[in-house]
Amino acid sequence: MIRFDYARPTAVAEAVRAAGDQHAAFLAGGTNLVDLMKENVARPLHVIDINRLPLDQIEEREDGGLRLGALVTNADTAYDLRVRQHYPLLSSAILAGASPQLRNAATNGGNLNQRTRCYYFYDVDTPCNKRNPGEGCGAIGGVNRIHAILGASPQCIATHPSDMCVALAALEAQVQVTGPDGSRTILFADYHRLPDDEPWRDNTLRPGELVTAIDLPAERFTHNYTYLKLRDRLSYAFALVSVAVAMRLEDNGRIGDVRIALGGVAHKPWRRREAEEAIRNEPPGEKAFDTAARALLAGARGQGDNDFKIDLARRAIMRALAQAAAGTPQSQIDKRIA
Template sequence: MNRFEYARASDASEAVRWAAASGTRFLAGGTNLVDLLKENVERPVKVIDIRRLPLSAITNLDGGGLRIGALATNAETAYHADVRARYPLLSSAILAGASAQLRNAATNGGNLNQRTRCYYFYDTAAGCNKREPGSGCSAVGGVTRIHAILGASEACIATHPSDMCVALAALNATVRVQGPGGERLIPFADYHRLPGSDPARDNTLADGDLVVSIDLPAEDFTGHHTYLKLRDRLSYAFALVSVAAALRIDGSGRIEAGRVAMGGVAHKPWRLPEAEALLQGQTPSQALFLRVADRLLAGAQGRGGNDFKIELGRRAIVRALRQAAAGTPQSQSDKQVA
C-alpha cells in the first residue's frame, strides 16, 4: 500500500472541492477500495472520508418515487420498508450480493462505483488497460470464465460485478451527482460505460463528482418481478449471469410493459430497449421469451472459457421472465432455482 493523505470531509461541497484534484478517492464503506489499496491496484494521493456526510436518508419524492441516499448501506436499503414494498426487485438484487457482513458496511454509492473483479485487474504483474492504460489486456487469450460476452473490446473484456446495479438499470433509476459545476442528474443507462479504447474509465463521472443519491421513478412492478443470479456457489460469489426481470401485466393477461437487464455479461448492466419492446402487448409465452433472449444476446461473443455464458444467459433470461410472469420471484434466502 502506498502512502497517501487522509482527510475527513465535513460537508458535500468540501468533499467535491478536495476531490477535484487528481489522484483522490472517496472512502465510504471501504469494502472495495480498501482491498484495492492493499493490492496496490489503487494508489491515490489523497483519500477523502465521506462517511459522516448526511447522505444516508431514504425519502419519498414528489410524484411517488423514492430517493435512496448514497451513504445508506446496502442492508439498510434492502430492508427498508418502502424499498421492500414498492421496489422489491431492488431489495432482492441487493440480498443476492456479497454477504450479510459486507452488506452492512457497503454503501449504495460505493456499489455503483465498485471496480471489476477481473483476475488480471487485481494482478499487478499482468497487463491490464483498466488498471494501467496501454499495458494490454492479459484476459484476452487468458482465463476467461468470468469475462464479458457483450459490449467488450480488444482493450478490455472485464465485467461489472454489481447485483444492485442490474436491478437499478431495469428500474430506470437516475443518479444524482454533485460536482464542481453544481448538481446534475445522470440516467442510469448513461452512468456506466462500455470499455471501447478507454477501459480505465468505468463510468461517466468527472473529477470531483460525488454521488449523493439514487432516484427511483414511480413505476409499479411489484406484482411481477424476479432477480435470478447464477454463480459457481450459492453464497458470496459474483454472478456468472444474472437477470433482473420486471413485467406489468394487465387484466387480460397481456404485458403492458417489460424490463430485462443482465449482469455478469458486460462492462455495465446490459439492457436493450428494443428487446423489451418485443414484450409490449404480448401474452407471456416460452416462444416470446426466447425471442427476447435472442435479441438481448445478439452479437454475444465468447472467448473460449466463457462460451458457456451465451447459452446460460439465454436460459436465464427465459427462466427469469417465466418467474416474473408467474409472480413467483426467485428466493434470495434458499437460493435454489426452481
C-alpha cells in the first residue's frame, strides 16, 4: 500500500474542498476501497474519511418518498421499517448481497460506487484498460465466465457487481451529489455508464463530487415484485445474472406498469424500456414474459466462457416475471428458486 494523506472532515463542503484533486478518494465503509488499496489497484494520494458527515439518516420526503443518506449502512437500509414496507424490492436486493458482516459496514453511497470484480482488474500483473488505460483487456479472449453479455465494448467487458443498484434502477431512484460547482440530481439511469472508449469511468460523477443521498420516489411496488439472483453459491457470491422486477397488475389482471432491471450482465444495471412497453396491457404469462426477455437481451453477445449467460438470463427474466406476477417474491433466506 502506498503512502497517502488522510483527512476527516465534519462538513460536506469541507470534504468536497479536500477532494479537489483527481488522486483523492472518499472513504466510507471501506469494504471495497480498502481492498483495492491493499491490492495496489487503487492508489489515492489523499484519502478523505467522510464518516463524520451528517449523511447517516433515512428521511421521509414531502412527496411521500424516502431519502437514503449516503452513509446509512446497507443493513440499516434493508431493515428499516419504511423501506421494508414501501420498497421491499430494495430490501430484498440488499439482503441478497454480500454477508451480514459486510452489510453492517458497507454504505449506500459506497454501494453505488463499488468497482467491478473482474479478475483482470484486481490482478495488477495482467492488462486492464479500466485500471491502466491503453493496456488492453485481458478478459477478451481470456477467462471471462463472469463477464458482460450486453453493452460491452472492445475496450472492456467488465460487469457492475451491485445488487442494490439493480433494484434502484427498477425503482427509478435519483442520486443527490455535491461538488465544487454545487449540488445536482442525477437520474439513476444516467448515473452509471457503459465502458465505450473510457472504461475507467464507472459513472458520471464529476471530479470532486460526493454522493450525499439516494432519493426513492413516492411510487411504490409493494406486492408484485421480486429480486432473483443466480450465482455459483447460494451466499456470499456475486451474481452471474440477477433480475429486479417491479410490476403493477390492473383490475382486469393485465400487466400495467412494469420495470425490469438486470445485474451481472453489463457495466451498469441493464434496463430497456422498450422491453417493458412490449408487455404492458398484456396478460401475464409465458408468452408475454418471453417477449420481454428477448427484447431485454436483444444484441446480447457472449465471449466464449460466458455464452451460457444469454440463455440463463432469458430464463431468469421469465422466472422473475412469473414470481412478480404471482406476488411470490424470491426469498433471500431460503434461496432456493421459487
